[in-house]
Amino acid sequence: MAIWLIFLLAPSPAARPPAAASAATRAQTEPAGPLTLSEAVALARDHSPLAAASRAQAEGAAKAARLAGRLADPTLELLAENWRPGADGFVASTDLDVFAVVTQPLDLFTRGGRKAQARGESDEAQAGRRRAEQDVELDTVRRYLETWRGRELVTALEAQTENLGAIVAAMERRVGEGYAAEADLLRFRAEAARAANHLARSRIEHERVEAELEFLVGRPVAGTRLEKPELPRPPLGEPEVLAEQALATRPDVAAARARVARAEGTRSLERARRYPDLALSGGYKRTTGLDTAVVGLVTTVPVFERNGRAVARAEADARSAGLELGATLARARAEAAILVRAARELSARLARLDEDLVRPAEDARRSALAAFREGAIDVLRVVDAERTNTEARREALDLTVEAFLASCRARLAAGQEVLP
Numbered sequence: 191m192a193i194w195l196i197f198l199l200a201p202s203p204a205a206r207p208p209a210a211a212s213a214a215t216r217a218q219t220e221p222a223g224p225l226t227l228s229e230a231v232a233l234a235r236d237h238s239p240l241a242a243a244s245r246a247q248a249e250g251a252a253k254a255a256r257l258a259g260r261l262a263d264p265t266l267e268l269l270a271e272n273w274r275p276g277a278d279g280f281v282a283s284t285d286l287d288v289f290a291v292v293t294q295p296l297d298l299f300t301r302g303g304r305k306a307q308a309r310g311e312s313d314e315a316q317a318g319r320r321r322a323e324q325d326v327e328l329d330t331v332r333r334y335l336e337t338w339r340g341r342e343l344v345t346a347l348e349a350q351t352e353n354l355g356a357i358v359a360a361m362e363r364r365v366g367e368g369y370a371a372e373a374d375l376l377r378f379r380a381e382a383a384r385a386a387n388h389l390a391r392s393r394i395e396h397e398r399v400e401a402e403l404e405f406l407v408g409r410p411v412a413g414t415r416l417e418k419p420e421l422p423r424p425p426l427g428e429p430e431v432l433a434e435q436a437l438a439t440r441p442d443v444a445a446a447r448a449r450v451a452r453a454e455g456t457r458s459l460e461r462a463r464r465y466p467d468l469a470l471s472g473g474y475k476r477t478t479g480l481d482t483a484v485v486g487l488v489t490t491v492p493v494f495e496r497n498g499r500a501v502a503r504a505e506a507d508a509r510s511a512g513l514e515l516g517a518t519l520a521r522a523r524a525e526a527a528i529l530v531r532a533a534r535e536l537s538a539r540l541a542r543l544d545e546d547l548v549r550p551a552e553d554a555r556r557s558a559l560a561a562f563r564e565g566a567i568d569v570l571r572v573v574d575a576e577r578t579n580t581e582a583r584r585e586a587l588d589l590t591v592e593a594f595l596a597s598c599r600a601r602l603a604a605g606q607e608v609l610p
Contacts, residue, residue: 310452
């Protein structure tokens with residue numbers, strides 16, 4: 191409520207500058223329906239190509255995990271020997287030797303390792319999908335709030351520019367009548383130019399974040415009313431307890447654990463490949479007109495290398511993944527506790543924002559303007575009061591956005607949804 195009070199107290203500009211007029215013209219061609227933060231997050235989740243890519247990877251990894259336990263495909267070998275086309279006395283039916291042999295790898299030792307490796311890859315892809323969705327959600331919240339902030343800041347700066355323009359006009363009359371010094375007029379003109387520069391930069395920044403929001407949600411938002419959302423409550427409870435509980439659901443921790451499982455599966459697979467795996471062969475043989483069957487076993491002879499290089503790399507990767515998991519757990523615990531405390535502190539500051547910052551700055555501005563209208567010539571007091579009031583509005587908007595984002599980040603770090 192404090193933020194809305196700021197702009198209710200601010201006078202509305204009587205005439206818009208050309209840039210504002212062009213923005214209004216552009217807005218008339220865009221949809222004017224309201225867009226809530228929850229709707230924007232839902233649109234971004236469905237529209238985001240990054241989220242779609244992570245979902246596709248997760249689906250592919252899950253399908254690969256289901257197929258990982260199947261036997262390898264057999265090989266078929268067809269041979270015909272003793273061809274003597276054109277030779278005297280050559281009879282294909284009796285002189286031609288024909289072989290048809292099917293070889294099936296049995297995968298006696300490697301199947302378990304392949305299945306464990308595939309499960310780890312699937313779990314890691316699922317964690318990546320969830321992390322990508324959370325990144326999209328948080329980015330949408332940030333862009334939505336920055337767009338709302340930009341609109342409100344432009345409105346405040348337009349009001350400041352109009353107020354300073356009126357003061358400059360009044361000072362020009364006083365200087366012309368000999369009631370004020372020209373130096374005071376020059377000071378007001380410089381302050382008005384500074385405010386105009388801030389307004390121009392704020393409009394540029396607002397258009398940038400608005401375009402980024404449009405990209406995320408997949409629809410124009412220039413003429414859409416953005417509704418100020420309610421501040422989500424930071425997670426309740428002891429920060430350290432929340433941090434420990436969140437380890438079971440956080441996607442970064444899940445991804446680290448999945449990498450450990452994948453690395454261990456790879457290590458098991460490479461160790462199993464040190465032993466000779468069997469392949470069963472069977473088929474048909476026709477030699478000198480006689481039909482016979484062929485049966486045999488095919489295997490490697492583990493004499494020299496015995497897959498030692500691959501085993502060494504797999505063991506190093508498994509140890510590295512275990513160490514990374516420990517670091518991820520420690521970082522997640524510390525991060526969650528810090529974010530929860532920060533969110534609570536900023537929420538408390540936001541609750542006192544109107545009393546501590548907004549009203550004093552507005553009262554000082556009103557007092558300085560009243561003294562100026564009564565004929566007092568205190569240039570520094572008027573300029574400082576106007577500048578302090580505008581900076582207070584900017585700080586109020588910044589704190590609102592920062593407190594909202596801090597609460598969302600704390601909720602994610604505590605294993606909760608970004609929005610309640």
